[in-house]
Amino acid sequence: MDRIVDSELELRERIHTMRLRGEHLGFVPTMGALHAGHMALVESAKARCRHVVVSIFINPLQFAAHEDLGSYPRQLERDTDLLRDAGVDLIYLPQADQIYPTAFSTTVTVNGVSEGLCGAVRPHHFSGVATIVAKLLNQVLPDAAFFGEKDYQQLKVIERMVADLSIPVQIIPVPTMREADGLALSSRNCYLNEAERKIAPALYQTLVQCAKRIVAGESTTSALAWAEGQVLAAGFSRTDYIELRDAQTLKPMADYKAPARLLAAAYLGKTRLIDNIAVE
Protein backbone atom coordinates (compact mmCIF):
# COMPACT_ATOMS: atom_id res chain seq x y z
CA MET A 1 0.00 0.00 0.00
CA ASP A 2 1.31 3.43 -0.86
CA ARG A 3 2.82 5.30 2.00
CA ILE A 4 1.80 8.76 0.81
CA VAL A 5 -1.59 10.23 1.70
CA ASP A 6 -2.78 13.73 0.94
CA SER A 7 -6.27 13.92 2.44
CA GLU A 8 -7.36 14.07 6.06
CA LEU A 9 -10.00 11.40 5.41
CA GLU A 10 -7.49 8.90 4.04
CA LEU A 11 -5.05 9.81 6.81
CA ARG A 12 -7.67 9.08 9.47
CA GLU A 13 -8.59 5.76 7.84
CA ARG A 14 -4.98 4.62 7.65
CA ILE A 15 -4.28 5.67 11.23
CA HIS A 16 -7.47 4.07 12.46
CA THR A 17 -6.22 0.77 11.04
CA MET A 18 -2.92 1.15 12.91
CA ARG A 19 -4.82 2.04 16.09
CA LEU A 20 -7.03 -1.02 15.82
CA ARG A 21 -3.86 -3.04 16.19
CA GLY A 22 -3.15 -1.06 19.39
CA GLU A 23 0.24 0.04 18.20
CA HIS A 24 2.21 3.01 19.44
CA LEU A 25 2.20 5.87 16.96
CA GLY A 26 4.93 8.50 16.61
CA PHE A 27 4.57 11.73 14.64
CA VAL A 28 7.14 14.11 13.19
CA PRO A 29 5.62 17.29 11.70
CA THR A 30 7.96 19.02 9.21
CA MET A 31 7.99 21.70 6.53
CA GLY A 32 10.08 19.47 4.26
CA ALA A 33 13.56 20.38 2.91
CA LEU A 34 14.63 17.51 5.14
CA HIS A 35 18.15 17.25 6.50
CA ALA A 36 19.90 15.08 9.10
CA GLY A 37 18.19 17.05 11.88
CA HIS A 38 14.76 15.93 10.67
CA MET A 39 16.05 12.40 10.19
CA ALA A 40 17.21 12.39 13.83
CA LEU A 41 13.58 13.17 14.78
CA VAL A 42 12.46 10.25 12.62
CA GLU A 43 15.08 7.93 14.19
CA SER A 44 14.00 9.01 17.66
CA ALA A 45 10.37 8.30 16.73
CA LYS A 46 11.23 4.91 15.25
CA ALA A 47 13.16 3.98 18.39
CA ARG A 48 10.11 4.67 20.56
CA CYS A 49 7.09 3.89 18.40
CA ARG A 50 5.88 0.96 16.30
CA HIS A 51 4.62 3.24 13.53
CA VAL A 52 5.88 6.63 12.43
CA VAL A 53 3.93 9.29 10.52
CA VAL A 54 5.75 12.29 9.03
CA SER A 55 3.90 15.31 7.65
CA ILE A 56 5.34 17.79 5.18
CA PHE A 57 3.44 21.04 5.11
CA ILE A 58 4.85 24.52 4.58
CA ASN A 59 2.50 26.36 6.90
CA PRO A 60 1.65 29.81 5.51
CA LEU A 61 0.26 30.96 8.91
CA GLN A 62 3.73 31.01 10.48
CA PHE A 63 5.33 33.26 7.84
CA ALA A 64 4.92 37.05 7.92
CA ALA A 65 4.24 38.86 4.63
CA HIS A 66 7.89 39.95 4.29
CA GLU A 67 9.32 36.53 5.16
CA ASP A 68 10.47 33.66 2.93
CA LEU A 69 7.28 31.63 2.40
CA GLY A 70 7.65 31.90 -1.38
CA SER A 71 11.31 30.96 -1.48
CA TYR A 72 11.31 28.40 1.37
CA PRO A 73 13.16 25.37 -0.04
CA ARG A 74 10.89 22.74 -1.63
CA GLN A 75 12.24 19.30 -2.60
CA LEU A 76 9.27 16.99 -2.20
CA GLU A 77 10.57 14.06 -4.24
CA ARG A 78 13.88 13.97 -2.41
CA ASP A 79 12.05 14.31 0.94
CA THR A 80 9.66 11.43 0.32
CA ASP A 81 12.56 9.24 -0.90
CA LEU A 82 14.46 9.99 2.31
CA LEU A 83 11.42 9.14 4.44
CA ARG A 84 10.72 5.89 2.57
CA ASP A 85 14.37 4.88 2.96
CA ALA A 86 14.13 5.64 6.67
CA GLY A 87 11.18 3.27 6.96
CA VAL A 88 8.53 5.87 7.74
CA ASP A 89 5.10 4.24 7.60
CA LEU A 90 3.00 7.15 6.42
CA ILE A 91 3.91 10.44 4.76
CA TYR A 92 1.17 13.02 5.07
CA LEU A 93 1.24 15.77 2.44
CA PRO A 94 -1.83 17.91 3.00
CA GLN A 95 -2.78 20.70 0.59
CA ALA A 96 -3.00 24.23 2.00
CA ASP A 97 -6.66 24.63 0.97
CA GLN A 98 -7.53 21.44 2.85
CA ILE A 99 -5.78 22.60 5.99
CA TYR A 100 -7.08 26.15 5.70
CA PRO A 101 -10.38 26.18 3.80
CA THR A 102 -11.89 29.59 3.03
CA ALA A 103 -13.98 29.76 6.21
CA PHE A 104 -11.05 28.84 8.48
CA SER A 105 -11.01 31.28 11.40
CA THR A 106 -9.46 29.64 14.48
CA THR A 107 -6.18 30.64 16.11
CA VAL A 108 -4.35 29.03 19.01
CA THR A 109 -2.27 31.56 20.92
CA VAL A 110 0.25 30.76 23.64
CA ASN A 111 1.27 33.76 25.72
CA GLY A 112 4.32 33.86 27.98
CA VAL A 113 6.78 31.47 26.32
CA SER A 114 6.02 32.97 22.90
CA GLU A 115 6.92 36.50 24.01
CA GLY A 116 10.32 38.02 23.29
CA LEU A 117 13.13 36.22 21.43
CA CYS A 118 11.79 35.16 18.01
CA GLY A 119 8.27 36.20 19.13
CA ALA A 120 9.42 39.83 19.32
CA VAL A 121 10.39 40.08 15.65
CA ARG A 122 7.92 37.50 14.34
CA PRO A 123 4.69 38.56 16.10
CA HIS A 124 2.26 36.01 14.57
CA HIS A 125 4.81 33.25 14.04
CA PHE A 126 4.12 31.18 17.16
CA SER A 127 0.34 31.41 16.96
CA GLY A 128 0.76 30.12 13.39
CA VAL A 129 2.91 27.28 14.70
CA ALA A 130 0.57 26.47 17.61
CA THR A 131 -2.49 26.47 15.35
CA ILE A 132 -1.04 24.10 12.74
CA VAL A 133 0.51 21.78 15.34
CA ALA A 134 -2.79 21.57 17.25
CA LYS A 135 -4.55 20.72 13.98
CA LEU A 136 -1.99 18.13 12.86
CA LEU A 137 -1.97 16.48 16.30
CA ASN A 138 -5.78 16.19 16.12
CA GLN A 139 -5.55 14.69 12.64
CA VAL A 140 -2.77 12.20 13.36
CA LEU A 141 -3.65 11.50 17.04
CA PRO A 142 -0.13 10.24 17.82
CA ASP A 143 1.00 8.86 21.16
CA ALA A 144 4.20 10.88 20.86
CA ALA A 145 5.31 13.82 18.71
CA PHE A 146 8.94 14.78 18.11
CA PHE A 147 10.35 18.32 17.95
CA GLY A 148 13.93 19.53 17.60
CA GLU A 149 15.61 21.61 20.28
CA LYS A 150 16.99 23.73 17.44
CA ASP A 151 13.67 25.60 17.51
CA TYR A 152 13.74 25.79 21.29
CA GLN A 153 11.13 28.51 21.75
CA GLN A 154 8.80 26.63 19.38
CA LEU A 155 9.33 23.48 21.47
CA LYS A 156 8.37 25.35 24.64
CA VAL A 157 5.31 26.90 22.95
CA ILE A 158 4.15 23.44 21.89
CA GLU A 159 4.83 21.86 25.29
CA ARG A 160 2.84 24.66 26.94
CA MET A 161 -0.06 24.35 24.46
CA VAL A 162 -0.22 20.58 24.84
CA ALA A 163 -0.28 20.87 28.65
CA ASP A 164 -2.79 23.74 28.67
CA LEU A 165 -5.23 22.16 26.21
CA SER A 166 -4.70 18.63 27.60
CA ILE A 167 -3.83 17.33 24.14
CA PRO A 168 -3.27 13.60 24.72
CA VAL A 169 0.25 13.32 23.30
CA GLN A 170 3.75 13.12 24.71
CA ILE A 171 6.08 15.78 23.32
CA ILE A 172 9.62 14.44 22.87
CA PRO A 173 12.44 16.98 22.43
CA VAL A 174 15.35 15.87 20.25
CA PRO A 175 18.81 17.50 20.56
CA THR A 176 20.02 19.80 17.78
CA MET A 177 22.05 18.14 15.00
CA ARG A 178 25.18 20.06 13.97
CA GLU A 179 27.71 20.12 11.16
CA ALA A 180 31.26 19.13 12.11
CA ASP A 181 32.11 22.81 12.69
CA GLY A 182 29.15 23.28 15.03
CA LEU A 183 26.64 24.98 12.72
CA ALA A 184 23.13 23.84 13.65
CA LEU A 185 21.43 22.03 10.77
CA SER A 186 18.63 24.12 9.28
CA SER A 187 16.67 24.09 6.04
CA ARG A 188 17.62 27.75 5.73
CA ASN A 189 21.38 27.01 5.66
CA CYS A 190 20.97 26.52 1.90
CA TYR A 191 20.52 30.29 1.62
CA LEU A 192 24.14 30.86 2.74
CA ASN A 193 26.83 31.58 0.13
CA GLU A 194 30.30 30.12 0.52
CA ALA A 195 31.72 33.05 2.50
CA GLU A 196 28.68 33.19 4.80
CA ARG A 197 28.83 29.43 5.35
CA LYS A 198 32.38 29.87 6.72
CA ILE A 199 31.25 32.57 9.14
CA ALA A 200 28.06 30.78 10.26
CA PRO A 201 29.55 28.41 12.92
CA ALA A 202 30.70 31.47 14.89
CA LEU A 203 27.16 31.75 16.27
CA TYR A 204 27.31 28.35 17.97
CA GLN A 205 30.96 28.70 18.96
CA THR A 206 30.19 32.05 20.60
CA LEU A 207 27.22 30.60 22.50
CA VAL A 208 29.44 27.81 23.85
CA GLN A 209 32.09 30.28 25.06
CA CYS A 210 29.45 32.65 26.45
CA ALA A 211 27.84 29.81 28.43
CA LYS A 212 31.25 28.88 29.86
CA ARG A 213 31.77 32.48 30.97
CA ILE A 214 28.35 32.61 32.64
CA VAL A 215 28.84 29.28 34.42
CA ALA A 216 32.32 30.47 35.52
CA GLY A 217 30.67 33.42 37.26
CA GLU A 218 30.94 36.29 34.78
CA SER A 219 27.90 38.57 34.97
CA THR A 220 25.22 37.80 32.42
CA THR A 221 25.27 41.38 31.12
CA SER A 222 29.00 41.26 30.52
CA ALA A 223 28.99 37.78 28.97
CA LEU A 224 26.10 38.62 26.62
CA ALA A 225 27.76 41.89 25.56
CA TRP A 226 30.95 39.93 24.82
CA ALA A 227 28.96 37.42 22.75
CA GLU A 228 27.26 40.19 20.76
CA GLY A 229 30.68 41.64 19.93
CA GLN A 230 32.04 38.23 18.94
CA VAL A 231 29.18 37.48 16.56
CA LEU A 232 29.44 40.87 14.85
CA ALA A 233 33.24 40.61 14.68
CA ALA A 234 32.91 37.20 13.03
CA GLY A 235 30.95 38.78 10.17
CA PHE A 236 27.27 38.62 11.12
CA SER A 237 25.55 41.82 10.02
CA ARG A 238 23.35 42.14 13.12
CA THR A 239 21.79 40.15 15.93
CA ASP A 240 18.08 39.99 16.76
CA TYR A 241 18.89 38.79 20.26
CA ILE A 242 21.37 36.91 22.40
CA GLU A 243 19.64 36.16 25.70
CA LEU A 244 19.79 34.01 28.80
CA ARG A 245 16.39 32.59 29.74
CA ASP A 246 14.87 30.15 32.18
CA ALA A 247 15.08 26.83 30.30
CA GLN A 248 11.50 25.85 31.10
CA THR A 249 9.43 29.04 31.30
CA LEU A 250 11.68 31.09 28.97
CA LYS A 251 11.35 33.98 31.42
CA PRO A 252 14.23 36.48 31.16
CA MET A 253 16.98 35.67 33.64
CA ALA A 254 19.19 38.48 34.97
CA ASP A 255 21.40 36.27 37.14
CA TYR A 256 22.33 32.78 36.04
CA LYS A 257 20.55 29.93 37.77
CA ALA A 258 20.28 26.45 36.23
CA PRO A 259 18.32 25.23 34.33
CA ALA A 260 19.01 28.05 31.89
CA ARG A 261 19.14 28.34 28.11
CA LEU A 262 21.19 30.69 25.98
CA LEU A 263 19.36 31.63 22.78
CA ALA A 264 20.41 33.71 19.80
CA ALA A 265 19.19 34.91 16.41
CA ALA A 266 21.50 36.75 14.01
CA TYR A 267 21.66 37.78 10.37
CA LEU A 268 24.30 36.69 7.91
CA GLY A 269 23.49 38.86 4.91
CA LYS A 270 19.78 38.25 4.33
CA THR A 271 19.73 34.91 6.14
CA ARG A 272 18.47 34.78 9.69
CA LEU A 273 20.05 31.98 11.74
CA ILE A 274 18.96 30.86 15.19
CA ASP A 275 20.65 28.63 17.72
CA ASN A 276 20.51 27.80 21.43
CA ILE A 277 22.29 25.71 24.02
CA ALA A 278 21.78 24.61 27.61
CA VAL A 279 23.81 26.59 30.16
CA GLU A 280 24.98 24.16 32.78
Next chain:
Amino acid sequence: MDRIVDSELELRERIHTMRLRGEHLGFVPTMGALHAGHMALVESAKARCRHVVVSIFINPLQFAAHEDLGSYPRQLERDTDLLRDAGVDLIYLPQADQIYPTAFSTTVTVNGVSEGLCGAVRPHHFSGVATIVAKLLNQVLPDAAFFGEKDYQQLKVIERMVADLSIPVQIIPVPTMREADGLALSSRNCYLNEAERKIAPALYQTLVQCAKRIVAGESTTSALAWAEGQVLAAGFSRTDYIELRDAQTLKPMADYKAPARLLAAAYLGKTRLIDNIAVE
Protein backbone atom coordinates in the same frame (compact mmCIF):
# COMPACT_ATOMS: atom_id res chain seq x y z
CA MET B 1 -17.70 2.23 41.23
CA ASP B 2 -18.38 5.86 42.02
CA ARG B 3 -19.51 7.89 39.07
CA ILE B 4 -17.90 11.15 40.15
CA VAL B 5 -14.31 11.97 39.21
CA ASP B 6 -12.50 15.20 39.88
CA SER B 7 -9.03 14.73 38.39
CA GLU B 8 -7.95 14.56 34.76
CA LEU B 9 -5.84 11.48 35.50
CA GLU B 10 -8.75 9.52 36.94
CA LEU B 11 -10.99 10.77 34.14
CA ARG B 12 -8.57 9.48 31.52
CA GLU B 13 -8.24 6.11 33.24
CA ARG B 14 -11.98 5.63 33.45
CA ILE B 15 -12.53 6.70 29.86
CA HIS B 16 -9.66 4.51 28.68
CA THR B 17 -11.47 1.53 30.20
CA MET B 18 -14.66 2.44 28.32
CA ARG B 19 -12.65 2.88 25.11
CA LEU B 20 -11.03 -0.54 25.47
CA ARG B 21 -14.52 -1.95 25.17
CA GLY B 22 -14.87 0.00 21.90
CA GLU B 23 -18.01 1.77 23.05
CA HIS B 24 -19.40 5.00 21.71
CA LEU B 25 -18.86 7.89 24.11
CA GLY B 26 -21.06 10.98 24.36
CA PHE B 27 -20.13 14.16 26.22
CA VAL B 28 -22.23 17.00 27.60
CA PRO B 29 -20.16 19.90 29.00
CA THR B 30 -22.14 22.09 31.42
CA MET B 31 -21.67 24.80 34.03
CA GLY B 32 -24.11 23.06 36.37
CA ALA B 33 -27.37 24.60 37.67
CA LEU B 34 -28.96 21.93 35.54
CA HIS B 35 -32.47 22.26 34.16
CA ALA B 36 -34.59 20.37 31.64
CA GLY B 37 -32.55 21.91 28.80
CA HIS B 38 -29.40 20.21 30.06
CA MET B 39 -31.28 17.00 30.64
CA ALA B 40 -32.43 17.11 27.00
CA LEU B 41 -28.74 17.18 26.04
CA VAL B 42 -28.15 14.16 28.28
CA GLU B 43 -31.14 12.33 26.77
CA SER B 44 -29.90 13.09 23.28
CA ALA B 45 -26.45 11.75 24.25
CA LYS B 46 -27.91 8.61 25.81
CA ALA B 47 -29.98 7.96 22.71
CA ARG B 48 -26.88 8.03 20.50
CA CYS B 49 -24.04 6.78 22.70
CA ARG B 50 -23.37 3.74 24.88
CA HIS B 51 -21.71 5.86 27.59
CA VAL B 52 -22.33 9.46 28.59
CA VAL B 53 -19.93 11.76 30.42
CA VAL B 54 -21.17 15.09 31.81
CA SER B 55 -18.81 17.76 33.10
CA ILE B 56 -19.78 20.52 35.51
CA PHE B 57 -17.31 23.39 35.48
CA ILE B 58 -18.09 27.07 35.90
CA ASN B 59 -15.45 28.38 33.53
CA PRO B 60 -13.99 31.66 34.82
CA LEU B 61 -12.44 32.44 31.39
CA GLN B 62 -15.83 33.07 29.82
CA PHE B 63 -16.98 35.65 32.37
CA ALA B 64 -15.89 39.29 32.20
CA ALA B 65 -14.90 41.03 35.44
CA HIS B 66 -18.29 42.78 35.73
CA GLU B 67 -20.30 39.65 34.96
CA ASP B 68 -21.96 37.11 37.27
CA LEU B 69 -19.18 34.55 37.88
CA GLY B 70 -19.49 34.99 41.66
CA SER B 71 -23.27 34.73 41.76
CA TYR B 72 -23.73 32.15 39.00
CA PRO B 73 -26.10 29.53 40.48
CA ARG B 74 -24.34 26.60 42.15
CA GLN B 75 -26.27 23.47 43.23
CA LEU B 76 -23.77 20.67 42.91
CA GLU B 77 -25.55 18.07 45.02
CA ARG B 78 -28.83 18.53 43.19
CA ASP B 79 -26.98 18.44 39.84
CA THR B 80 -25.16 15.19 40.56
CA ASP B 81 -28.38 13.60 41.82
CA LEU B 82 -30.13 14.59 38.59
CA LEU B 83 -27.32 13.14 36.49
CA ARG B 84 -27.20 9.87 38.46
CA ASP B 85 -30.97 9.52 38.11
CA ALA B 86 -30.62 10.13 34.37
CA GLY B 87 -28.14 7.25 34.14
CA VAL B 88 -25.08 9.31 33.29
CA ASP B 89 -21.99 7.09 33.51
CA LEU B 90 -19.39 9.61 34.59
CA ILE B 91 -19.69 13.06 36.14
CA TYR B 92 -16.52 15.10 35.77
CA LEU B 93 -16.10 17.89 38.31
CA PRO B 94 -12.68 19.43 37.71
CA GLN B 95 -11.26 22.06 40.04
CA ALA B 96 -10.40 25.44 38.51
CA ASP B 97 -6.72 25.23 39.54
CA GLN B 98 -6.44 21.87 37.77
CA ILE B 99 -7.97 23.22 34.58
CA TYR B 100 -6.06 26.50 34.77
CA PRO B 101 -2.79 26.00 36.68
CA THR B 102 -0.70 29.10 37.35
CA ALA B 103 1.38 28.78 34.16
CA PHE B 104 -1.69 28.36 31.91
CA SER B 105 -1.28 30.66 28.91
CA THR B 106 -3.11 29.24 25.90
CA THR B 107 -6.16 30.76 24.21
CA VAL B 108 -8.25 29.42 21.36
CA THR B 109 -9.85 32.22 19.36
CA VAL B 110 -12.48 31.81 16.66
CA ASN B 111 -12.96 34.88 14.50
CA GLY B 112 -15.94 35.44 12.23
CA VAL B 113 -18.79 33.61 13.98
CA SER B 114 -17.77 35.02 17.35
CA GLU B 115 -18.02 38.62 16.12
CA GLY B 116 -21.07 40.76 16.79
CA LEU B 117 -24.17 39.56 18.68
CA CYS B 118 -23.03 38.38 22.14
CA GLY B 119 -19.39 38.75 21.02
CA ALA B 120 -19.86 42.51 20.70
CA VAL B 121 -20.77 43.04 24.36
CA ARG B 122 -18.78 40.09 25.75
CA PRO B 123 -15.42 40.51 23.96
CA HIS B 124 -13.50 37.60 25.57
CA HIS B 125 -16.50 35.36 26.18
CA PHE B 126 -16.20 33.12 23.13
CA SER B 127 -12.43 32.67 23.34
CA GLY B 128 -13.06 31.57 26.95
CA VAL B 129 -15.69 29.12 25.71
CA ALA B 130 -13.55 27.85 22.82
CA THR B 131 -10.54 27.34 25.10
CA ILE B 132 -12.38 25.34 27.77
CA VAL B 133 -14.32 23.28 25.23
CA ALA B 134 -11.11 22.42 23.34
CA LYS B 135 -9.52 21.36 26.64
CA LEU B 136 -12.51 19.31 27.83
CA LEU B 137 -12.85 17.59 24.43
CA ASN B 138 -9.16 16.63 24.65
CA GLN B 139 -9.64 15.29 28.16
CA VAL B 140 -12.81 13.32 27.50
CA LEU B 141 -12.10 12.37 23.86
CA PRO B 142 -15.78 11.75 23.11
CA ASP B 143 -17.16 10.48 19.82
CA ALA B 144 -19.94 13.06 20.04
CA ALA B 145 -20.50 16.21 22.10
CA PHE B 146 -23.89 17.83 22.64
CA PHE B 147 -24.65 21.56 22.70
CA GLY B 148 -27.96 23.41 23.01
CA GLU B 149 -29.24 25.69 20.26
CA LYS B 150 -30.22 28.10 23.03
CA ASP B 151 -26.60 29.32 22.91
CA TYR B 152 -26.64 29.42 19.12
CA GLN B 153 -23.59 31.60 18.61
CA GLN B 154 -21.63 29.39 21.03
CA LEU B 155 -22.73 26.34 19.03
CA LYS B 156 -21.46 27.92 15.81
CA VAL B 157 -18.16 28.93 17.47
CA ILE B 158 -17.63 25.36 18.62
CA GLU B 159 -18.60 23.84 15.27
CA ARG B 160 -16.14 26.19 13.55
CA MET B 161 -13.34 25.43 16.03
CA VAL B 162 -13.86 21.67 15.78
CA ALA B 163 -13.75 21.84 11.97
CA ASP B 164 -10.77 24.22 11.86
CA LEU B 165 -8.66 22.29 14.39
CA SER B 166 -9.79 18.87 13.10
CA ILE B 167 -10.89 17.86 16.59
CA PRO B 168 -12.11 14.28 16.12
CA VAL B 169 -15.62 14.68 17.53
CA GLN B 170 -19.11 15.06 16.12
CA ILE B 171 -20.93 18.14 17.42
CA ILE B 172 -24.64 17.46 17.90
CA PRO B 173 -26.95 20.49 18.24
CA VAL B 174 -30.02 19.99 20.46
CA PRO B 175 -33.13 22.21 20.10
CA THR B 176 -33.90 24.76 22.81
CA MET B 177 -36.18 23.58 25.63
CA ARG B 178 -38.90 26.05 26.59
CA GLU B 179 -41.39 26.66 29.38
CA ALA B 180 -45.06 26.31 28.45
CA ASP B 181 -45.22 30.06 27.77
CA GLY B 182 -42.23 29.91 25.42
CA LEU B 183 -39.45 31.19 27.70
CA ALA B 184 -36.20 29.41 26.81
CA LEU B 185 -34.84 27.42 29.74
CA SER B 186 -31.71 29.02 31.18
CA SER B 187 -29.80 28.73 34.42
CA ARG B 188 -30.07 32.51 34.62
CA ASN B 189 -33.91 32.45 34.71
CA CYS B 190 -33.57 32.00 38.48
CA TYR B 191 -32.46 35.65 38.64
CA LEU B 192 -35.92 36.82 37.51
CA ASN B 193 -38.42 38.08 40.07
CA GLU B 194 -42.10 37.26 39.71
CA ALA B 195 -42.96 40.34 37.66
CA GLU B 196 -39.96 39.85 35.36
CA ARG B 197 -40.80 36.18 34.91
CA LYS B 198 -44.19 37.20 33.52
CA ILE B 199 -42.60 39.58 31.03
CA ALA B 200 -39.78 37.22 29.98
CA PRO B 201 -41.70 35.09 27.39
CA ALA B 202 -42.28 38.25 25.32
CA LEU B 203 -38.77 37.83 23.93
CA TYR B 204 -39.52 34.47 22.34
CA GLN B 205 -43.07 35.45 21.32
CA THR B 206 -41.71 38.54 19.59
CA LEU B 207 -39.05 36.52 17.75
CA VAL B 208 -41.73 34.13 16.47
CA GLN B 209 -43.89 37.01 15.20
CA CYS B 210 -40.86 38.81 13.75
CA ALA B 211 -39.80 35.67 11.86
CA LYS B 212 -43.32 35.35 10.42
CA ARG B 213 -43.19 38.96 9.23
CA ILE B 214 -39.83 38.41 7.56
CA VAL B 215 -40.93 35.18 5.88
CA ALA B 216 -44.12 36.94 4.74
CA GLY B 217 -41.96 39.49 2.92
CA GLU B 218 -41.73 42.43 5.31
CA SER B 219 -38.34 44.13 5.05
CA THR B 220 -35.81 42.97 7.63
CA THR B 221 -35.22 46.53 8.82
CA SER B 222 -38.93 47.10 9.41
CA ALA B 223 -39.51 43.71 11.07
CA LEU B 224 -36.51 44.09 13.41
CA ALA B 225 -37.56 47.64 14.36
CA TRP B 226 -41.05 46.30 15.13
CA ALA B 227 -39.53 43.54 17.30
CA GLU B 228 -37.36 46.01 19.20
CA GLY B 229 -40.46 48.09 19.99
CA GLN B 230 -42.42 45.02 21.07
CA VAL B 231 -39.73 43.82 23.47
CA LEU B 232 -39.38 47.24 25.10
CA ALA B 233 -43.16 47.70 25.25
CA ALA B 234 -43.41 44.32 27.00
CA GLY B 235 -41.22 45.64 29.81
CA PHE B 236 -37.63 44.76 28.86
CA SER B 237 -35.35 47.64 29.89
CA ARG B 238 -33.16 47.45 26.78
CA THR B 239 -31.98 45.14 24.03
CA ASP B 240 -28.37 44.26 23.23
CA TYR B 241 -29.38 43.15 19.76
CA ILE B 242 -32.16 41.68 17.67
CA GLU B 243 -30.61 40.54 14.40
CA LEU B 244 -31.13 38.37 11.38
CA ARG B 245 -28.07 36.33 10.48
CA ASP B 246 -27.00 33.57 8.13
CA ALA B 247 -27.80 30.41 10.10
CA GLN B 248 -24.46 28.78 9.34
CA THR B 249 -21.85 31.53 9.07
CA LEU B 250 -23.70 34.04 11.32
CA LYS B 251 -22.86 36.73 8.77
CA PRO B 252 -25.24 39.72 8.95
CA MET B 253 -28.09 39.37 6.48
CA ALA B 254 -29.76 42.48 5.07
CA ASP B 255 -32.35 40.63 2.96
CA TYR B 256 -33.88 37.40 4.15
CA LYS B 257 -32.66 34.22 2.53
CA ALA B 258 -32.99 30.77 4.15
CA PRO B 259 -31.29 29.30 6.12
CA ALA B 260 -31.44 32.27 8.48
CA ARG B 261 -31.53 32.70 12.23
CA LEU B 262 -33.11 35.43 14.28
CA LEU B 263 -31.13 36.11 17.47
CA ALA B 264 -31.76 38.45 20.37
CA ALA B 265 -30.36 39.51 23.74
CA ALA B 266 -32.28 41.80 26.07
CA TYR B 267 -32.25 42.93 29.67
CA LEU B 268 -35.04 42.42 32.16
CA GLY B 269 -33.83 44.48 35.09
CA LYS B 270 -30.28 43.24 35.70
CA THR B 271 -30.85 39.91 34.01
CA ARG B 272 -29.66 39.43 30.46
CA LEU B 273 -31.71 36.91 28.50
CA ILE B 274 -30.86 35.51 25.07
CA ASP B 275 -32.91 33.54 22.60
CA ASN B 276 -32.95 32.61 18.93
CA ILE B 277 -35.07 30.80 16.37
CA ALA B 278 -34.80 29.53 12.84
CA VAL B 279 -36.43 31.74 10.23
CA GLU B 280 -38.05 29.48 7.68
